[in-house]
Every structure is written in structure tokens, then in C-alpha cells.
Amino acid sequence: MATKKQNSKEIVDLLRRMWLIRAFEEKISVLYAERQIVGLLHLGIGQEAVAVGALSLLGNDDYVYGGHRSHGHAIAKGADVNKLMAEIAGRATGYCGGKGGSMHIVAKECGFITATGVVGGTIPLALGAAFASKERKKGQLAVVFFGDGAAQAGPFHESLNIASLWQLPVIFICENNGYAEFTPLSAHTKIARLAQHAKTYGIPASTVDGNDLFAVRDAMTKAVEKCRAGKGPVFVECLTRRMRGHYEGDPAKYRELSQRTEWKKKDPIARVARALKSKKAITDKKLQAIEDEARALIEKAAEFSLSSPWPADDAVDQQVYATANL
Numbered sequence: 001m002a003t004k005k006q007n008s009k010e011i012v013d014l015l016r017r018m019w020l021i022r023a024f025e026e027k028i029s030v031l032y033a034e035r036q037i038v039g040l041l042h043l044g045i046g047q048e049a050v051a052v053g054a055l056s057l058l059g060n061d062d063y064v065y066g067g068h069r070s071h072g073h074a075i076a077k078g079a080d081v082n083k084l085m086a087e088i089a090g091r092a093t094g095y096c097g098g099k100g101g102s103m104h105i106v107a108k109e110c111g112f113i114t115a116t117g118v119v120g121g122t123i124p125l126a127l128g129a130a131f132a133s134k135e136r137k138k139g140q141l142a143v144v145f146f147g148d149g150a151a152q153a154g155p156f157h158e159s160l161n162i163a164s165l166w167q168l169p170v171i172f173i174c175e176n177n178g179y180a181e182f183t184p185l186s187a188h189t190k191i192a193r194l195a196q197h198a199k200t201y202g203i204p205a206s207t208v209d210g211n212d213l214f215a216v217r218d219a220m221t222k223a224v225e226k227c228r229a230g231k232g233p234v235f236v237e238c239l240t241r242r243m244r245g246h247y248e249g250d251p252a253k254y255r256e257l258s259q260r261t262e263w264k265k266k267d268p269i270a271r272v273a274r275a276l277k278s279k280k281a282i283t284d285k286k287l288q289a290i291e292d293e294a295r296a297l298i299e300k301a302a303e304f305s306l307s308s309p310w311p312a313d314d315a316v317d318q319q320v321y322a323t324a325n326l
């Protein structure tokens with residue numbers, strides 16, 4: 001449930017952001033089916049409460065790292081949807097000049113430092129930003145998102161150990177959606193609650209319902225306070241579900257239809273809408289207007305992207321190496 005501090009206007013703003021992410025991903029899914037966007041696309045439809053709940057508490061000065069399913073994280077951190085969609089469509093007006101694509105988003109102006117296709121690859125990178133933040137002593141922090149599959153990788157464990165040892169201001173957010181590609185959690189680990197790993201390394205950790213925006217916000221509020229106060233890292237495991245396949249085009253035969261129907265009932269956007277309605281803080285008309293407004297913005301982003309030029313031939317060897325000047 002919402003805490004007293006979360007007034008209705010604030011919640012409506014969060015809902016707006018969730019809808020922006022949903023509309024963005026639904027649109028690129030259509031463009032992908034039409035072959036107007038190519039390459040691999042991993043959508044986080046159904047996981048919007050994690051991105052928005054967690055990142056709505058950060059400032060532009062805080063650093064965020066994502067993974068292969070990170071469009072929502074970038075939008076929640078304030079990325080421009082035009083530049084983001086243009087990047088995914090491979091156009092020169094995209095965040096990385098159209099050469100990074102869906103899995104390599106960088107939106108430095110709002111503190112979204114990078115995503116990656118290397119599972120678990122940004123976990124150690126976030127430690128670098130956290131280390132720099134600690135040295136600067138301005139109360140900045142780093143947040144890194146990764147999945148349950150990444151929690152079985154070596155860099156995850158090494159990073160938890162160092163973050164704890166050096167008491168770095170980093171928040172680890174595990175989006176436990178129950179699958180790593182096509183493999184259910186029970187087939188890739190005996191540890192049912194991944195927050196358990198963090199406790200082993202001496203890091204305070206909690207497991208929350210990741211489809212509940214308010215639960216994510218509450219856990220994140222405590223985590224941010226602790227980190228900013230210089231009390232070291234925090235780990236938040238968010239139990240969630242992706243409503244689509246692992247990638248667009250995945251027939252997802254490994255999931256029962258009944259499971260998918262069940263998850264739809266837990267749609268995080270519908271849950272926020274229900275919470276607002278139960279407090280009589282919103283009408284159906286206003287809810288519809290929020291969705292329509294998000295879809296209109298995304299239509300404009302699609303027009304912008306698809307009418308943008310492709311990268312120039314001589315840009316092929318530019319932006320190959322980069323130094324992160326945080």
C-alpha cells in the first residue's frame with residue numbers, strides 16, 4: 001500500500017511513467033514484427049513497477065546501470081524516448097548514433113551510464129561509479145539492475161564481496177522474474193531467495209513484490225537513505241514476471257498458458273490504477289487520458305525515429321572505444 005508520504009499526485013506521475021514505458025515497448029514490439037526494427041529485443045513488459053519504483057527516488061547525479069532488458073530502466077531514469085527509440089531503430093539521431101541498439105543504451109545526461117548484452121556485465125561497472133561517488137563525498141550513489149540468471153555469474157559474487165568490504169554506495173536490484181532465458185529458477189539454483197546471497201556477504205537485503213510499485217518504493221526509500229548516509233551497499237530482490245517471451249519472437253513454449261493468464265492479473269500498471277481508484281483519487285476517464293497521452297508521445301517518437309537518417313558510412317569507426325568520464 002501507499003505510504004502517507006506518497007500523495008495521489010505523486011502516484012499519478014509514477015503511473016504516467018509506467019505507461020510511457022509500456023507504450024514504448026508495445027510500440028517497438030509492433031515495429032519489430034513489421035521488420036522496421038531489427039536485432040534482438042528483450043522487453044520488460046510486466047516489470048515496470050521495478051524500474052519506476054526504484055528510480056523515481058534518484059537524481060540525475062546518481063548513476064544507473066542496466067542489462068539486456070533495460071528500456072524501462074532508461075525511461076524511468078529520464079531518458080528521452082525519441083533518442084531511445086531512434087537508437088533501437090539504428091538511426092543516427094539515437095543515443096549512440098544508432099550503433100549501440102537495444103542492449104547498449106547510454107543516456108549520460110540523465111545518469112543512465114550503460115546497459116549491456118553481457119549478462120551480469122554491468123554489476124562490477126556499477127562498483128566503479130559507487131567508488132567514485134564515495135571518494136567525492138557528495139552523497140551520490142549507483143544502482144544496478146540485473147536478473148536472476150545474472151546472480152549465478154562469477155562477477156555478481158565478486159562484486160557483492162567487494163561492495164561489502166569497501167562499503168560502497170551501491171544498490172543492487174535483482175529483478176527475479178523466475179526465468180533465465182528459457183530456464184526456470186529452480187533449474188539454475190538451489191537458492192530460492194536471491195537476497196540470501198547478499199546476506200552471506202554481509203549486505204542488508206530484502207525481497208519484495210516487484211509488481212507492487214509501493215513495495216518497491218518503500219524498500220528503495222530505505223536503501224537510498226542508507227546508501228546516502230555512507231552505510232554501504234543494499235540489495236533489493238524484486239519478485240516479478242515478464243509478460244512476454246525472453247525475446248520478441250520467442251514462442252515461450254516453456255511457460256504454461258495458465259501461468260501467463262495468472263501473471264496478467266498481477267499487471268503492475270493495473271494495480272496502481274486500482275489503488276488510486278480505491279482511494280477515489282482518479283476517474284476512469286483520467287486513467288484513459290494517461291494511457292492515451294503516453295501512446296501519443298510514443299507515436300511521435302516512432303515518427304521521429306523512422307524518419308531519421310541512418311548513420312553515415314564514415315561513422316563506422318567512431319565511438320568504438322570510450323572512457324567513462326563520470
Ligand SMILES: Cc1ncc(C[n+]2csc(CCOP(=O)(O)OP(=O)(O)O)c2C)c(N)n1
Pocket residue numbers: 068069117118119120146147148149150151177179180181246
Ligand atoms: C555472459 C553471458 N552469458 C550468457 C548470455 C546469454 N543470455 C542472454 S540473456 C540470458 C538470461 C539472463 O537471465 P536473467 O539474468 O534472469 O535476465 P532476464 O532475461 O530474465 O531479464 C542469457 C543466459 C549472455 N548474453 N551473456
